[in-house]
Amino acid sequence: MKVFLLEHPRQIAPDRCNDIANTPLASSLITGCIAGLLNSMGHGIRIAEGFLDKLTYEDIYQQVTTFAPPVLGVHLIYNWENNRQLFSFLKQLKSEGLVRKIVGYGYYPTFAYQEIFKLCPEFDGLIIGEPEQTFAEWLETGVPVPGMAWVDAAGQVQMRCREVNRNLDALPDPIRSEAMMRMGEVNIEGSRGCYGSCTFCYINPYYGAGSCWRAKSPERVMQEIDRLIARHGPMKFYFTDPNFFGPGKQGQERALKLAAMLKQRKIRFGIEARVNDIHRDTIAALVDAGLEDLLIGLESGRDDSLQRLNKMTTVEQNEKALSILRVNGIEPNIGFIMFEPDSTLADIRTNFEFLKRNALLNNIFITANVLYHPQIILQGTKAYRDLQQEGRLTLKGSTYEGMTAFRVPEVACLAEIIGQITNYFFVSMDEVWQGKLQEPLNAVSLYAAVNQLLVNCFEENLSRLEGGESIDEAAAQVLIDEVKMKIKSVFDQFPKTPGSKCGLSFNQDKGCK
Secondary structure (H helix, E strand, O other), X not given: OEEEEEEOOOOOOHHHOOOOOOOOHHHHHHHHHHHHHHHHOOOEEEEEEOOOOOOOHHHHHHHHHHHOOOEEEEEOOOOOOOOHHHHHHHHHHHHOOOOOEEEEEOHHHHHHHHHHHHHOOOOOEEEOOOXXXXXXXXXXXXXXXXXXXXXXXXXXXXXXXXXXXXXXXXOOOOOOOHHHHOOOOEEEOOEEOOOOOOOOOOHHHHHOOOOOOEEOOHHHHHHHHHXXXXXXXXXXXXXXXXXXXXXXXXXXXXXXXHHHHHHHHOOEEEEEEOHHHOOHHHHHHHHHHOEEEEEEEEEOOOXXXXXXXXXXXXXXXXXXXXXXXXXXXXXXXEEEOOEOOOOOHHHHHHHHHHHHHOOOOOOHHHHHHHOOOEOOEEOOOHHHHHHHHOOOOEEOOOOOEEEOOOOOHHHHHXXXXXXXXXXXXXXXXXXXXXXXXOOOOOHHHHHHHHHHHHHHHHHHHHHHHHOOOOOOHHHHHHHHHHHHHHHHHHHOOOOEOOOOOOOOOOOOOOOOO
């Protein structure tokens, strides 16, 4: 059977460009994993990379018309809005008879399937959790199977869970599209799940009750890497695992075995990890094997906050992990939640001093992230459930993303100020990343100037609020506009790329709320 798999077009709204985690990195291989299994069973597969290839819905319409698939699978990604354009497109395909069946999969439908069925009744089913086997069984049987939600003949939404796959080695390699292979590094999966249970994370709830960290054997991982190298030549890999290391001694031993095998391939790679898994000998071995990039979830510089987030780590472990990584030549990317719903000014001050003490405010691209990030509250997380039970959760447009007011008004004010300023920086940087602006020869010093501007702005306004000064909405807007103008003056020094149209503008936004 012919199956068309769609990574739908999506755009990041300017006011959300510094928000992350609407879907985990691991989801980048979901469509490829489905395609790999279905292809191994003899089905004809076509993947449309609507996002990476910047396709329009008209482009995709033409591809569907040409391929003429009975079944359309859609990787549904919540893009800070309700995907109405996508749903209208699916309705058109169904009404014109271009596809007979449509099924959705991904993190968004796993938790918000009730909402999606209301918005788009054209779906014949939505897959809950990891999708490969469920999709394959549904194709074979033609009826709902465990691991799916569907609307029954009476119009009621039904859902059946399925057990997680304990034998990841048996899965075929994901099919990677040309667009995926153009990204500069190849995403690869070595494990699924996590042994942690952070309140802000929905990795394990996605896989279902009783899920845990599950690994592919080092031998299976190497087989896939070898096949990719044989086909495409030497390349850089990035492990999409939410937690590269497994728990305890066995996790460290597996990582050391992987390091020994990776070293033989002479490749470069990146990973993501928890701070308590950063051990001196293991990191040294991985760096020797080609480790270049590492994302580590510090999340906070205050033990009370780490306990609230159920990180099961300490500030001391955070600092030890940073030291080990830097001794081995790795300057990590940082996961950090500056603003929690229950943060106090004392929490914010402790976080800020932690970042300064550990030299995490010296690079504008790290600074702009760690100084702002609030806790994002997504359906499926413990934080979402707790706030809902407390009557503090507000839904705006989707059940998938919850909002809540900060308990402390001064924290809310600082978050609004810093959020608007850092967002403006990333909107400005987007012109550079898209090639519309060129970095001048003195770009390093210009970035350093913006970095110091952000650090000073944060500290000055934190100190004002700590001192009891009131910053009303009008006053906040004045200082936001002043800092934006200074950032704009920096980017005005970046020459425009000939033939491109730049969109830098000084937007008037709201201040504190």
